[in-house]
Amino acid sequence: MLDLILTQTLNGLASASSLFLVASGLSIIFGVTRIVNFAHGSLYMLGAYLGWTLVAWLGPASPLGFWGGVVLAALLVAGIGALIEIAILRRIYPAPELFQLLATFGVVLMIQDIALAVWGPEDKLGPRAPGFRSFVILFDSRFPSYELLLIAIGPAVLALLWFLFRKTRWGTLVRAATQDREMVGALGVNQRLLFTSVFAFGAGLAGLGGALQLPREAATLHMDLSMIAEVFVVVVVGGLGSVAGAYLAAVLIGVLHAFGILIFPKITLVLVFLVMAVVLVVKPYGLLGRRPAGQPRATAVEPLLRPADRATKRAGLLALLLLAALPLAAPDSLLLILTELLIFTLFAASLHFMMGPGGLASFGHAAYFGLGAYGAALAVKWLGAPMEPALLFAPFLAGIAGVVFGWFCVRLSGVYLAMLTLAFAQIAWATAFQWVELTGGDNGILGVWPSAWAVSKTAFYYLALAICAACVLLLRVMIFSPLGYGLRAARDNALRAEAIGIDTMRVQWAAFAIAALAAGVAGGLFAFFKGSVFPTYLAIPRSVDALLMVLLGGVQTVSGPIVGAFAYAGLSEQLAKLTLYWRFALGLAIVLLVMLFPRGLVGGFLAWRERLGPGAGAR
């Protein structure tokens, strides 16, 4: 038994190394540029694929061919990182926080299709490393010598980074920028060069991590997203910007995996997120993280929010009338698309409510959408409820989750809050996935069809229109109510808000719960619209969808989520129909939109109108 414990510890340490390489890169990039680089997993994947190609080209049998290929792959990925920074990210640094996330997500989509086109769909198993092909006997069992090498590489890179950051001018600048960005600007450093080099460096680390995986893991087209989720966890658990923290967390997660499969073989994935949730609740800035110095960027000057003027109200009413009259003329297929868009609009608006006026960005909003859907489906399946009460049960379940999860989440802020929402969403997802007796597991719950009167496409369309329009309008009313103002007050300046008697945490908690409730309504409708529910409803991609819709529309506008939902969902829907390379097209479209409209579509429109005539505020 002791032997097994020791071997599993070594196994955990071996997996920790690659995790650490990728995570440290992400952490360094975040520390300096404040960019949450969603494409970091893609850079890792490129490192693996490029390594595979280069090693094969240079000759996998010779040590020089293998290690040369690995290093070359890392350098190439660093170059790709620099290219991404120069071509895209550099142009959008002044945009609101998290907006860069949108751009990097566009890059993720593009790289997925590029990798598919270049390397084809088959998994690529790399060669074994020369000199490390075999095993050594450790604790009575065989242990691959390459894993031992990996175990050594982690601390070696950590030491190297330490040296770089303590002993070189560049490293000192990076550290200074991590602690206080304004200071570096004041020092007269070439900030552009610093940012580009930091991004390239972080990308290179990810590439190295990917290439080093070759002898133990096949390069696949899925490794980007599975890595990014894990790396986010590592970085946040370790503390953003802390390289030592990243190593500590990588080891923790690696060892947790290795032992998790011995003790809880079925819930290894959620175990990681459970640990993250616990760490964030106990140590809100991660194991070795520190509260960021200076004012966070979220409290930058936000534009005014003004209630709709006459023209906007008229346009809104017209749009509503148009939507209401549409079934008279439109074919069923258009109604189906519109029904889905309406539901997504409510979903996006619910996220916007907490994210825009509340400043509470959530990476896990799908949890409440999905719980709403499951609420409805469970009511149908287990209680035999018809549609109407089931639709009420949907926001009930989502709301309860919002109240419970929200209580923990509002104690944090910024990226940490976002990551805690992600952790809770993953826990909810795992519950839906694993509790097979209740939820049917990944096969979902089928047969969640509407009541007889709402079965026709037109009837369901009207039902969705009525509920979604009412809820979106209600959210809008709330934004301009004292509660909404209080929420904005807490976001703009918590110090002032507390000093005029506002319980900021409770206001944010309420907003969290309301957002969850509204997402639950959307989820309930979605369940009856699709006729079935699946764990994918609560999965990360759905959360990302919501985030994209809100960001694309414009966070600091009231109509943004509506426009964003139609733009994003409509765009991806149409592109998916047109080409099998829709991910590349969608990614490109997102990147271009981000660069053209750095305040979102509605924000861009308002800025344009502002230039034409004064007196307009954000709607």
Next chain:
Amino acid sequence: MTIDRRRFLAAASGGAVALAAPSLVRAQGAGAIRIGEINSYTAQPAFLKPYRQGWELAQAQVNAAGGVLGRKIETIFRDDAGKPEDAVRHAGDLINAEKVDLLSGGYLSNVGLAIADFAAQNKRLYAASEPLSDALVWSKGNRYTFRLRPSTYMQAAMLVEEAARLKARKWALVAPNYEYGQSAVKWFKELLKKARPDVEFVAEQYPALGRIDAGATVQALEAAKPDAIFNVTFSADLTNFVRQGNTRGLFEGRDVVSMLTGEPEYLDALGTETPEGWIVTGYPHADLATPEHVRFRDAYQARYNDYPRLGSVVGFDTMNSIAAALAKAGTTDNEALVAAMEGLTFPSAFGSAEYRAIDHQATLGAFVGRTALKDGKGVLVDWRYADGAKYLPSDDVVKTLRPAG
């Protein structure tokens, strides 16, 4: 990199052609029979690219022979990106906007189940090609859904037949942690225990799909000191599992019985790492010399300059079975089609097969054999064709398993 770029551009322009294609095809083929084919093309390209090629080969052959009912067949391909809700959206759009006559496709089980439920609700024929879930035709089976591939149950039963002959008593199990993996393990244990009451199961590992921690998993299995291992992992999980298992000696002196591993999609990726002597289900594409298969393989090779994968066979057979059903029904009316599908005999690359009337499961079989390493590549040897019809429960049992009747 220039070659790669050129290839990429070619692929991208291929996308652009696809972009223009639907309206073009529609203009040409007025009166064509339209099939809405939904699959996880971008999420599972390794299986589905060959699948689509096999499908298009069959369609071209059918159309070259004058089509069915005097009409050409055309297919609208849609990508569900691995999400059941997207598959349902495409299904709705295909029926309402594209006016397709019937639906087909599905790779993941949950996608298949979602389309099946949609099909029942909308009274449309759904020819499920690949989803392996037993629920698709049994517990959640419905009048409008038919499935081509041998199900999880059938493939498990084929392997149990072999496993029961082994001396091994202590078994360890490893399966991806989702429905397919869980039900494969469930059937394997149940059927093996029935055939060999003396066996015991000493370890079970359920790595998350696509996220196996191979080293730790191998170590955990090794620690249980089993006589034999039943593996359900596939794709990258399998590759990583095998490499770690080889290095750590997990498979030495042990029997391994493994689902799907003999399929070229997974065997090819293993390359020199291919373990010898595993008992697997699969597809011996190079050695199968039946006339139907040779005809299929030659046509495929000629058209794509590549050998067929199992996906190619599934795409090819699904398309052909639909054509056969249309011909038998003499109409595209879906109720008549359902009636025609029940008990339909259709030609497949593996010989003729039948959609059973009792549960809408096709009798298409699989090949059971052993893995071997030949010229640095994994191959299937000592194989035999296991006819699907022989690996299904008795009709009485099926009736209890399928409430829909």
Next chain:
Amino acid sequence: MSAPAPSAAAPVLAVRDLAKSFGGVHAVQGVSFTVEAGRMVALIGPNGAGKTTCFNMLGGQLRPDRGEIALKGRSIAGLRPREIWRLGVGRTFQITATFSSMTVRENVQMALISDAGGIWSPFRAARAQHAAAAEALLAQVGMLEQAERACGVLAYGDLKRVELAVALANRPGLLLMDEPTAGMAPRERVALMALTARIASETGIAVLFTEHDMDVVFAHADRVIVLDRGRLLAEGPAEAIRQDPQVRAVYLGSGTVSGGH
């Protein structure tokens, strides 16, 4: 400075033996003083004397290690900022704290709504609430003309006035102003402090403020409290403090003699 007649009532704020340390550094050690209604009291001292720490304990941003803070006879030590505000303490900050996504008027309305306990109303429009009262407060601080401008774009001096209006919204008995004139032009400083003094004398609010500029202190404070290294150094009428040799020594010693006195 014509001080109002000394009130016979108990002081609005009574601080006794207040202390706070941060990991071995005794920021404030055993400070006691009082502030009476209608009076302007300045809290001065060189950098690091403990003024801001003192202020943050009064406002609830910090919890004292020891000591008593009584507001109109009621202990407020250790309460949260929002609870202290509810008991009638208005506060302005060294770095102005306003809501940048709201107009000037909305900033004041926000405080008025909170004062009336109306935050938890999710369905009524906020803009219509307490509009007149907000405008009256803005008129009082001379910001009515700019009521519809965004707070994010105001000049610094104007922002300070808005903050003053916000701090006055709950008709406080005590107003805490941390460096109210920092970063302002000399003329603006005089105007703001004259305005504050007028409001104090008209409404009977007790005002406690910290200040670096000795001109401002001696022109507007009725009474001055001097802190040095966490301890109370001197306390008394402005003129007496100005002449106090100990105080002069401290300021000379620290090299921050200000205002040429």
